[in-house]
Amino acid sequence: MNTLEYGLNICILGAGAIGSLWACYLNNAGRTVSLWTRGSESSLSLSLDDQPAILFPCNQESQLANADLLIVTVKAWQVQSAFKPILSQLKADCSILFSHNGMGAVETILPQMSEHPVFFATTTHGALRKNQQQVLHTGQGQTIIGPLNDKAEVELGSLVQAFNLALPPAHADSNIYQALWNKIAINCCINPLTALRDCRNGELAAKDTLEIIETLCSEISAVITAEGFSCNNAELFARTKQVIEATSKNFSSMHQDIHHNRPTEINYITGYLLERARAHNIDTPMNKNLFEQIKQKEAQNDH
Ligand SMILES: NC(=O)c1ccc[n+]([C@@H]2O[C@H](COP(=O)([O-])OP(=O)(O)OC[C@H]3O[C@@H](n4cnc5c(N)ncnc54)[C@H](OP(=O)(O)O)[C@@H]3O)[C@@H](O)[C@H]2O)c1
Structure with missing residues (x-):
């Protein structure tokens, strides 16, 4: 062809x-x-x-x-x-x-x-x-x-x-899987938090929220590294802050899904991260907590 x-x-x-x-x-x-x-x-x-x-x-x-x-x-x-x-x-x-x-x-x-x-x-x-x-x-x-x-x-x-x-x-x-991990890493930080707090991306730049995001980044980078792809904790945190700033006025897709009572893509974002974390015996408590909260929101939206 x-x-x-x-x-x-x-x-x-x-x-x-x-x-x-x-x-x-x-x-x-x-x-x-x-x-x-x-x-x-x-x-x-x-x-x-x-x-x-x-x-x-x-x-x-x-x-x-x-x-x-x-x-x-x-x-x-x-x-x-x-x-x-x-x-x-x-x-x-x-x-x-x-x-x-x-x-x-x-x-x-x-x-x-x-x-x-x-x-x-x-x-x-x-x-x-x-x-x-x-x-x-x-x-x-x-x-x-x-x-x-x-x-x-x-x-x-x-x-x-x-x-x-x-x-x-x-x-x-x-190496498309590296590109997908790069994207999922940032989605894991921004999407659940904006959906749970009902806020625009830019509101995640508050100091206490950035501390949570820093913890998310260290869990995420451990999983991506164990998967054999490249991810540096500090670089991921810096990149996430850049995306928060560049898209500060936007509502994330997960925010919009929760807002409109639609199922979210959490199983394929944080859910996928947690699945790979389990395969490598890596603890990811902060990501797990956000995942469970989004699942609760989805369940409430079902009614
Ligand atoms: N929108 C964006 O700006 C954007 C940007 C980057 C990435 N993405 C990603 O791209 C993907 C698509 O997003 P989107 O915003 O385009 O979503 P969307 O507007 O909901 O589009 C999905 C479409 O798929 C259709 N569909 C679902 N099941 C189907 C089936 N069995 N047979 C035929 N059609 C079916 C839906 O039809 P019904 O309406 O009948 O359900 C809907 O028209 C998502 O993963 C999203 O995260 C979106």
Whole structure:
């Protein structure tokens, strides 16, 4: 498959905020994009910011079967239930790109995708699905894409180029798990605390809260190091403070999920960290405490 051919036909599973954002940008870059949703509609009209609406084919089995690339942009806890039913409908050389917060949602199903090049993308772009017809690009960011299996190594460059043409900047990172740990480490510090305190990221800069974050960082860096990836306690603390300052006006995704009575991605953020900590017999009491408090909030939201 050469660069020009790559990803001509793209299907996006999960037409939420990020899925819709990429659908519009990839369409604008000349790709043929279709959507796969939970519903049965055969087309969906979407506009990006104030641009004219684009009419996307939707839930069409022929589009799914012809896809060169499937992008999975459901939330971490939705990945398996959304993806498993459509895997058998993909052609053998269809690339699969997962993108969600956290870790642990894809690893267990990776062996079932051994025929396909499989990638992961982590993005700092911000998107908001304002309503059924409009997606807003709320924050400029960057996207890092890396391979999750050997077949993906070969095609990494052309996939990154396709994203760079559509919504730059996109970077290739063949050590994607390091990039994911870097992100999860900061999410473990910011997301649960902002959700529990019902505050914007910037409010975590108070002295007593920074002391808690420093403890979180030392637990997190011990786990990441035991996993064989690089993480320095002091550097993580400094980086977390930078992110708190740079995103001071933002509400974290976990804050928004709790605020809107939705399930959070805690199982794939702090929950994944705790699972790996248990595997290495590392004590992580501060992270465990935040995890349990978020689970309590989620349980209260259920009622
Ligand atoms: N939004 C951002 O700015 C942003 C930035 C960086 C990373 N992320 C991460 O990207 C991921 C997606 O976030 P998001 O904000 O785009 O979430 P979202 O708006 O909730 O989008 C998820 C979409 O997946 C759909 N979906 C769920 N189960 C499905 C199924 N079985 N079949 C088909 N579609 C299904 C949902 O449909 P329903 O509406 O029917 O449930 C929804 O449209 C999350 O992990 C998030 O943390 C988001």
